[in-house]
Amino acid sequence: MKEVVVFGISANPIHLGHVAIAKELTKYKDEVWLSPCFSHMHNKEMAEPYDRLEMCELAAKDIPNVKVCPIEIEQRWSMPTYEYLNKLKEVFEDICFSFAIGQDNADNIDNWKHYKKLISEFSLIVIPRISNSQEGKDWYRHAPHMFLDNFIPLDISSTNVRENLEKNKDMLSSEVYAYIKENFLYG
DSSP: OEEEEEEEEOOTTOOHHHHHHHHHHTTTSSEEEEEEOSSOTTOOOOSOHHHHHHHHHHHHTTSTTEEEOOHHHHTTOOOOHHHHHHHHHHHOTTEEEEEEEEHHHHHTGGGSTTHHHHHHHSEEEEEOOTTTTTSSOSGGGSTTSEEOTTOOOOOOOHHHHHHTTTTTGGGSOHHHHHHHHHTTOOO
């Protein structure tokens, strides 16, 4: 059975930090699926879903074993992660799914809907934060979960990119930057 890690992101916009994480995740599973959300769980304002989907396609196009999963946007799904992963299991019966999550979210997962089912039924791969990689909860440091404690993430945020696009354009692939400029996003 093929193993796929779902990397759920807002991709507002997708930046080189996301790309570095996706490349790292390919070391642990057969494929990584970038999965831009249709809407933000905290109702944050974002670029249009299809713009964010296209930026993911541009960022992933030359990365082996990294694909973009458009289903959440195409189906206009807006649901908790546990429900989303179960929907994927229904659609793709021959795939074993795991989920990539940032350490900040993993440390607060008890605030998520169905979190007990999520961490008992799915393997989560936790990406450390620069500021607190040695701290945090214990649950994700044991199988079936995985904490990528040897991975050092890039210090990039989508917020910083959006707030000063010209200054931070080196945090984006040239194709994503061109798409943002051509479509008048974040400015």
